[in-house]
Amino acid sequence: MAENGIGASVPRTEDHRFLTGTGSYTDDSNLPHQTYAAFVRSTHAHATVALDTSAAAAAPGVVAVLTGTDLAGDQVGSLICGWVVTGKDGEPHKAPPHPALAADTVRHVGDAMAIVVAESARAARDAAELVKVDYTPLPAVVSMRDALAEGAPQIHAEAPGNLCYDWEIGDRAATDEAFGRARHVARLDLVNNRLIPNAMEPRAAIGDYNPATGDYTLRLTSQNPHIHRLVLAAFVQIAPEHKLHVIAPDVGGGFGSKIFIYQEETAVLWAAGKIGRPVKWTADRSESFVADAHGRDHETHVELALDEGGRFLGLRVETRANMGAYLSTFASCVPSYLYGTLLQGQYTTEAIYCEVKAVFTNTTPVDALRGAGRPEATYLIERIVDQAAHDMGIDPAELRRRNFIPADAFPYPTKVALEYDSGNYGLALDRALELADYNGFAARRAESEAKGRLRGIGLSAYIEACGIAPSQVVGSLGAGVGLWESGGIRFNPTGNVLVYTGSHSHGQGHETTFAQLVSDYLGVPFENIEVVHGDTEKTPFGMGTYGSRSLAVGGSALVKAMDKIIAKGRKIAAFSLEASEEDIEFSGGDFKVAGTDRSMNIAEVAFSAYVPHNYPLDELEPGLEETGFYDPANFTFPAGTHVCEVEVDPETGTTEIVHWVAVDDFGNVINPMIVEGQVHGGVAHGVGQALLEGCAYDADGQLVTGSFMDYTMPRADDLPDLTVETTCTPCPHNPLGVKGCGEAGAIAAPAAVMNAITHALGTGAIDMPATPQAVWRALNQ
């Protein structure tokens, strides 16, 4: 293994600037003649509104006050949902209009109604408070149960009964038949709690318009700048694609929340065109709470049918999924194709049927958040497996082992439309149990009991579908885009390299990982490689970063580009070394004539390519720059087992996580340190969901958890030291054999925590977040 190559824990290149405060985020940029925007937002969950902007427009420093009426007048298109889910009835989902500024009806607290543009941020905010909004309140529906009830207030005329879709997957008849054969049926009602993403950097945007050229520029916090450009051009129609330049510079965390095309960035860009000056907006944290797409929010009834030996015969799932007030960019696919398709879990369950009702409510829109559908699937599978183990008196680890898809059964076609490519679930489970000292638990429980504490241990044998995604598959399921990725390699004449990726790093460490990959593959020194991302004028069109896809899909695109570089380098070396192309071998950065000591380093090849003084130009093209596009043949399927051990103080209900083991199969690993960091972050996210984070609305649709005073983000002292290991079954269908690691922790963790708590408490009647009060109630009900 090279010092900085594949498999080395290279310290992250990007960390120096992040840790020394010298990163360059959207809010760090300021353009000449820049103005500042503030939004007027609804304080009601549901109302018709009439705006009087005269006082605001006359306030000092105000440049413009623009409303939903102005937006409609300019024919600015609706925000879109990019994935059309078809329901049981064969009808497409209901995607009601979602204007960047609501004109006459507001549908959630925080819905933007006007943008105030002024000479300073303070003037904009002052003036925003002067916009008079005459609200005529309409009845709001906050819970899904209320939204689906007969006679419920209607949020959109286009969505009768507040139903976005009623979708199904699997085989209902076969599942019914399986339940008919069951010796035991385990049942649970589960809530998958709504989460607020809370990236460290709030969303921000600077829109700019050059009247002389008609060019628009949008700097913003985006995980996928090309998608922003495409949607704002083709659908919202603010500017054609070639006249819109989108830059996503350093971005401080996304977790999904910066995938989407939101009201604010759209309005900022449009306003910049209206006034002919740059317009800047940076969300404050209070805005982030109500305006960033939330995550999860499912209510599920699940049943697992087992035979007398504990084998899983059938799984039946009925879910309500909250979409919030509008259908966000990818909201529709989260509780359907990223959820129902994962219900096979790691098991050979013979029949599966799942139906999902997606529901509109007067709450902030819900969309993908770290894991997106897959945490919800793993949570219910792993909870019901534990419930079944408890019911039948079988050890939870043993019950899982009995039902695992065997290591020799891959590729494994699931009952829910996927084909698992590789895996070895028993190996990960066994190693996790060993590291967790599963067999020694009884002694530790006795020690806890002696101190008056309850102790529990919980497993989560999770699976996810990552490396999103084969375009042909997602296209057939309703996606409006392909999900390939691009990668470019540009050698400079001096032999150093610019690496272009259509993916985007907002904390993941692409600048390090991709440089390692290129260094290893092309034999170029690590420090001679620069990774470029986040700018539509620099990088080839790319789909961005989400779904743990950057390395599996984006890295594979780079491999394709590098293969082209090597092929061309071989031609150049053959010419320069006066050998036949077939005799040129490439390794360690050197092109060698086989069987001789004649060779050229790739840097020399690059120099030659840019100084082609004697090239036979009809045979050899100057330059050394190639682009690759990679469309995966399948999803990747990271999987593993996490083990959580907790101690509960029965007097207060406080849960302490005392031990955590993660054994994950991510396929091949480029940088083990970065992977471990991703697991740490993911587990923290999942522990946050399980113990701490519970987004709450009151009956009127006001967000009760609207700040960090009430919304509990995980902190360092909420977590123990984590024991993290990996197993490896390489992905067989991408050239790197990698699977993806960014979401695994968030997918695995909630069930591990909750299974540990239910084990400690002796009751499964507890939902997330298992706050001290919730645990205390569960113990005292």
Add this chain to the structure above:
Amino acid sequence: MYAFNYHRPDTLEAAAAALAAAEDGRVMAGGQTLIPTLKQRLASPSDVVDLATVPGLGGVRREGDAIVVGAMVRHAEVAASAEVRAAIPALASLADGIGDPQVRNCGTIGGSIVNADPAADYPAAVVGLGATVRTDRRTIVGDDFFTGLFETALDEGEIVVSVSFPVPRRAAYVKFPNPASRYAVVGVMVADTASGIRVAVTGAGDSVFRVGAMETALAGNFSADAIRNVAVSQDALNEDIHASAEYRAHLVGVMARRAVAAAAG
């Protein structure tokens, strides 16, 4: 933040004068509540009078049987004070558990008690240890200082100068923190003092309160068991998403027993 006039007086008298002259003046001590409130536009004072440069408001010192803490003393200073740690370790540990390091290094005891947040820690110390509060005008007995939700006995424009804590025979403060804010959901100071046993509860009600039944029980038997059967009424206790009144009432008992055990240590 809305615009306001900012004052940085050099004397207590000048501070009082600036406040008196202001249409709607606010004193700023450590600013750990005021500044976030201003930033969120939840307050719009005409004038802010910053006490940072006023002399005579700092310092922790022993005066006879009491520890006197200047109003502008930061929580971290109390937590680290050798005098406090020797005489009233419960007070040092309380200060060490307030907020986060930034809050502890900026926030002051004067600012905390004047704000009278129902979930703040210091009120439990002022009442639980039987402290007295000295202002630029008078001395106020700790039991009389907190009068309600964010309300104190201070008159308009009155400025706290110091807080005097009689050294107890033994004391301990135990709190159950709000998982999100880490303010006290319930915090209990139990102290065995020259004037008797005191049990003061913060976080649970509108304002800090004493639990007479526990004090009586502990006077005869200073042990956790002595108060195990003292029921705390949930009437008038706070309720929010983190803790119902019933849960808070339960936690008062748990925290009180743990405080007694720690004090009896």
